[in-house]
Amino acid sequence: MTEGDDRLERLWLPYRMAYVRGEKNDVPGCPFCRIADGGAQSELVVARGETCFVVLNLYPYNPGHLMVVPNRHVADYVDLTDDETVEVARMTQRALRTVREVSQPAAFNVGLNLGKVAGGSVAEHLHQHVVPRWPGDANFMTVVGQTKTLPQLLEDTRDLLAAAWSDAN
Template identity: 35%
Template sequence: MNEFRDNLWAPWRMEYIESLDTPQSQPECFLCHYREHPGEPGQHVIYRGPMSMIVMNKFPYTNGHLLIAPLAHKADVTDLTDSESSDVWARTRDAKSLLDRALGAHGYNIGVNLGRCAGAGLPGHIHIHIVPRWNGDTNFMSVLGDVRVIPQSLDKLHDALLTAWRELGLPTSESQS
């Protein structure tokens, strides 16, 4: 029996997991920073509205991996108001339409990690992951060689996504950076 077929090996995660309980591992919430400091270079915000934002994941599983988050710093789906929940899911729908148009993905993984043990890298601020997938891609979490092949820079992809956002006529953002 092939041990690699029965297990998902992600050795690159162990150092990160072991560092989670140290005081220095609790940096400022980057989503709250984006909310408080709109327009700073390098944020790669696709949409920032009155209740939510869509940002590019700086550590993507695949090209086009986006995060959709409420502006309010809340940890759990049960903490969201009905309006916040509706808005976040509407933006998730918009993000999928955006990725369809800009990248032509064949499928998607869409999900939420609640709690550190569930894989949440930012457990205090709930966010939805939308991960574009293509037939024949390397799987949700590449483990061979600790390498992911991301074929496009964040800056170029950001520009392409903003163009597609406008072409789709999606809600106007308060600011995009």
């Protein structure tokens, strides 16, 4: 069989190769620490607080998939300070309000994956996921084609959420 004879459609996503290879980036170190310091991918930050920030997931499950991340490099929830714990909770609430205002999802998944075995892709730096959900968001493309379709560029999603952030008390 020659290339193309398998009748499969190809969706080229070359930017994902670093993720597939398990590379963090071409810049060494923790990606969340780089973002906290204003480095690579900090343009995806929606809002910053005193002890944490809210950033779009570079590899979202759905449009508007946010993460609430402490500035400090800490892996376990029980190691957060009281101030960090409160701000992560408040920023998560605000993220829910903001995504509801902008995108009107039907539901959310909110949670932490603590450790690699639990599914933490960056297990050494705690981050809480806020994933908006809609009926049918796991449609045939995802289930059969193992392809996630995202109808909006990350930069456009970030701009919409950042603009609405201040209105979501």
